[in-house]
Amino acid sequence: MSDLLYVNGGTPLSGEITVRGAKNFVSKAMVAALLGETPSTLRNVPQIRDVGVVTGLLQLHGVDVQAENGTLVLDPSNVESAHVADIDAHAGSSRIPILFCGPLLHRLGEAFIPDLGGCRIGDRPINFHLDILRQFGAVVEKREGGIHIEAPRRLQGTKIALPYPSVGATEQLLLTAVRAEGITELANAAIEPEIMDLINVLQKMGAIISVDTDRVIRIEGVDRLVGFQHTALSDRIEAASWASAALATGGDIYVRGATQPEMTAFLNTFRKVGGEFAVDDEGIRFFHPGGDLNSIVLETDVHPGFMTDWQQPLVVALTQAKGLSIVHETVYENRFGFTDALRGMGATIQVYKECLGGRPCRFGQRNFYHSAVISGPTPLAAADIVVPDLRGGFSHLIAALAAKGTSSVRGISLIDRGYEHFMEKLGALGAEFSRD
Numbered sequence: 001m002s003d004l005l006y007v008n009g010g011t012p013l014s015g016e017i018t019v020r021g022a023k024n025f026v027s028k029a030m031v032a033a034l035l036g037e038t039p040s041t042l043r044n045v046p047q048i049r050d051v052g053v054v055t056g057l058l059q060l061h062g063v064d065v066q067a068e069n070g071t072l073v074l075d076p077s078n079v080e081s082a083h084v085a086d087i088d089a090h091a092g093s094s095r096i097p098i099l100f101c102g103p104l105l106h107r108l109g110e111a112f113i114p115d116l117g118g119c120r121i122g123d124r125p126i127n128f129h130l131d132i133l134r135q136f137g138a139v140v141e142k143r144e145g146g147i148h149i150e151a152p153r154r155l156q157g158t159k160i161a162l163p164y165p166s167v168g169a170t171e172q173l174l175l176t177a178v179r180a181e182g183i184t185e186l187a188n189a190a191i192e193p194e195i196m197d198l199i200n201v202l203q204k205m206g207a208i209i210s211v212d213t214d215r216v217i218r219i220e221g222v223d224r225l226v227g228f229q230h231t232a233l234s235d236r237i238e239a240a241s242w243a244s245a246a247l248a249t250g251g252d253i254y255v256r257g258a259t260q261p262e263m264t265a266f267l268n269t270f271r272k273v274g275g276e277f278a279v280d281d282e283g284i285r286f287f288h289p290g291g292d293l294n295s296i297v298l299e300t301d302v303h304p305g306f307m308t309d310w311q312q313p314l315v316v317a318l319t320q321a322k323g324l325s326i327v328h329e330t331v332y333e334n335r336f337g338f339t340d341a342l343r344g345m346g347a348t349i350q351v352y353k354e355c356l357g358g359r360p361c362r363f364g365q366r367n368f369y370h371s372a373v374i375s376g377p378t379p380l381a382a383a384d385i386v387v388p389d390l391r392g393g394f395s396h397l398i399a400a401l402a403a404k405g406t407s408s409v410r411g412i413s414l415i416d417r418g419y420e421h422f423m424e425k426l427g428a429l430g431a432e433f434s435r436d
């Protein structure tokens with residue numbers, strides 16, 4: 001099937017869709033299953049490409065993965081006999097392979113981790129991950145196409161402070177510390193809801209982990225872990241993406257499965273922009289109440305702040321708000337590339353190297369266009385677009401749906417990485433489109 005979608009925009013999206021488990025949790029919980037001596041069951045798993053990638057990686061390592069109706073059963077009992085030390089077949093496919101380090105070191109004593117993929121929204125180095133592994137006593141060596149890691153003896157608990165509360169590095173530490181010898185303490189840890197749910201999973205497996213209010217996580221290593229049974233928390237990025245689509249197209253979308261506690265920062269911002277929402281026990285209805293949308297000043301941040309992955313879809317809605325909005329991206333240095341295409345569709349967006357609208361961040365005084373000023377409202381016109389990355393791609397799709405006329409959107413398979421059945425969902429919301 002072709003990677004090109006023709007979108008006939010200008011109609012408000014209206015109706016109901018369902019979101020399932022979070023991409024940024026499910027893949028990590030699947031890796032955690034490697035640590036158990038018995039099978040694990042994970043429920044509420046979406047059919048997205050990243051789940052397929054991690055399934056492939058686990059199978060290569062001898063894990064039996066059975067999938068049925070959104071439930072995965074992962075049996076790691078053959079990992080030792082499979083003992084695969086080279087998984088470069090999956091180089092560049094996602095960011096998850098780096099999280100195999102701790103579990104594989106505990107089980108096999110060595111591993112080869114291929115170069116990572118994921119969205120190109122900045123340099124995305126892995127220096128924190130490698131420093132963590134070395135502090136546990138692993139020997140890390142750069143080789144062609146990836147890194148080779150080895151644990152000459154059992155990994156040892158350690159005390160670490162992250163220079164920045166990185167999600168991946170915090171997960172790296174958790175997945176390594178739970179079976180290391182002794183106590184590990186991580187200061188300046190990330191505390192995203194997806195990390196808290198990973199901690200839930202690890203605790204079910206037998207781990208001892210405490211989280212303090214000051215971003216300190218403390219783990220007492222244990223000798224063995226067992227399988228878990230868990231239902232994944234909901235995907236708050238997908239939910240916010242559909243909410244932004246409702247706002248940008250003047251629509252009304254009920255997102256079944258969306259949950260309020262993990263979305264507090266988004267909901268506050270959505271309300272300030274002029275969107276309305278109604279929370280019930282099953283999900284959240286997001287709608288444009290009519291009238292003007294308001295411009296805002298917004299800064300992305302680590303949890304509990306406004307998350308960076310919400311930024312790109314919301315910027316499309318801000319092109320329809322009255323006045324000047326300022327968005328300061330403080331998590332990634334290069335996450336405004338997607339605005340080029342929006343400008344081509346008629347949006348007025350200027351990007352700056354300065355830290356605008358808030359406190360100085362790591363990227364100020366450097367050569368990164370990490371602040372944006374959006375002036376609206378501007379009608380959007382149809383265009384030919386090439387999808388740059390996962391969230392940028394979804395944002396382009398929203399822009400095409402808001403624009404009058406027929407747009408072509410090329411590279412839509414990138415969107416499958418994080419949005420389950422997005423074309424069926426668009427259909428259910430009344431979008432007009434056809435696949436080439």
Ligand SMILES: CC(=O)N[C@H]1[C@@H](OP(=O)(O)OP(=O)(O)OC[C@H]2O[C@@H](n3ccc(=O)[nH]c3=O)[C@H](O)[C@@H]2O)O[C@H](CO)[C@@H](O)[C@@H]1O
Nearest residue numbers: 024124125126127128129164166167168169308309331332
């Ligand atoms: C699969 C997954 O869960 N992806 C999410 C995860 O990405 P990921 O875990 O890759 O993001 P991090 O939180 O690690 O990155 C945050 C910042 O730390 C920097 N950094 C990170 C690691 C490192 O070793 N050195 C370093 O400098 C990064 O370049 C970035 O500027 O959290 C991000 C922040 O919420 C989300 O946008 C991604 O959707």
Ligand SMILES: C=C(OP(=O)(O)O)C(=O)O
Nearest residue numbers: 095118119309390391418
């Ligand atoms: C940046 C993202 O994902 P990844 O870390 O998998 O590239 C994202 O989900 O928006």
